[in-house]
Structures are given as C-alpha cells and as structure tokens.
C-alpha cells in the first residue's frame with residue numbers, strides 16, 4: 001500500500017505519535033507531526049519557536065493561520081508524494097476545512113481518518129506513571145497533570161468536533177487506544193488494508 005493519505009486523531013498522550021511512526025516505516029508514508037515541527041522550531045530558537053513555546057507550555061493551541069501555513073509547505077514537498085500520515089493536525093474545524101481546500105486544489109483526497117480513543121482517566125494514569133518512572137531530565141515542560149487538564153479541555157471543546165465532520169464524509173474509523181501498542185497497530189493495518 002502506498003500513496004495513502006491518513007489523519008490520526010486522538011487526545012494528548014493518546015499514542016498518535018507512536019502509531020504514526022510505525023505506519024511511516026511499514027507503508028513509506030511520510031509522518032507529518034505538527035507537535036514535532038513546533039518543538040523543532042522551539043529548539044532552533046526561531047521567532048515562531050519563541051512564540052510557540054509559551055503557548056505549548058500553557059496547554060493552548062498555536063493559531064490556525066500558522067499551523068495551516070506550516071502544513072501547506074510540507075504537503076508540497078516531494079517526500080509526501082507517496083502519501084502521508086498527519087499526526088496532530090487538524091486540531092480545529094477551521095484547520096480541517098483549510099486542509100480540504102488545500103487537498104482539493106491539488107486534486108488529492110483523504111483515504112482515512114483514525115480516532116485513537118482513550119478515556120481521560122486513563123490519560124491521567126499514564127502521565128502519573130510516566131512522571132514516576134522518567135528521569136527528571138526527560139519530562140517535558142508540557143507533561144504535567146495541570147497542562148494535561150487544559151489540553152484535554154481544548155481537545156474536547158475544539159478538536160473532537162472535527163470527528164463528526166469526517167464521520168459525515170464516511171472517512172472516520174475508531175480504534176480502541178487502550179489496547180496494547182501492537183494490537184493497536186494490527187487494527188490500523190486492518191483498516192488501511194481495506195480503505
């Protein structure tokens with residue numbers, strides 16, 4: 001399977017990044033993670049990185065204009081010609097609408113939108129476990145219970161409303177994100193094999 005265009009949706013810390021990386025390897029689909037792109041900008045100390053750091057640390061969303069521009073640039077690059085997995089984008093209905101326009105302009109369409117579903121209570125359990133196990137140095141500034149609460153409120157209020165948008169288009173597949181990591185991957189392979 002090549003040339004698929006897939007979106008990963010799911011709550012913060014729900015495992016999107018891990019699964020998107022696995023699909024990138026298996027199907028040569030380029031993983032486009034807006035979280036990784038923003039963290040790279042922060043590490044490089046660009047203007048955007050400086051603005052983004054405060055927003056990310058506060059558990060808020062970077063503006064739609066910035067994020068749409070960032071994705072538009074990447075989708076045009078040749079390493080995305082064989083398909084891509086979007087991880088962390090779109091995060092708002094306006095971002096989803098902008099993506100539709102972007103793809104339609106290029107004559108491209110989405111193959112699948114996958115929701116990795118995980119209850120809030122399990123996400124809190126995971127973050128507590130991670131904090132207990134991790135070396136102090138490896139815990140990100142945005143990795144704490146307060147920030148998780150804020151990010152979940154934004155997820156439910158601004159990101160989850162995208163799900164019915166894709167449901168109406170017949171693109172949405174829901175996967176139980178509480179299954180073991182390998183079992184989640186098998187579910188995804190089943191979905192992508194068929195779509």
Ligand code: ATP
Nearest residue numbers: 012013014015016017034035056060061062088091
């Ligand atoms: P994972 O599930 O892989 O742990 P995550 O949901 O915890 O990922 P990232 O996707 O890495 O987090 O995003 C980190 C932060 O970057 C977000 O909380 C937000 O502030 C910002 N961000 C990332 N993508 C977007 C976007 N599409 N729109 C607005 N802000 C974004």
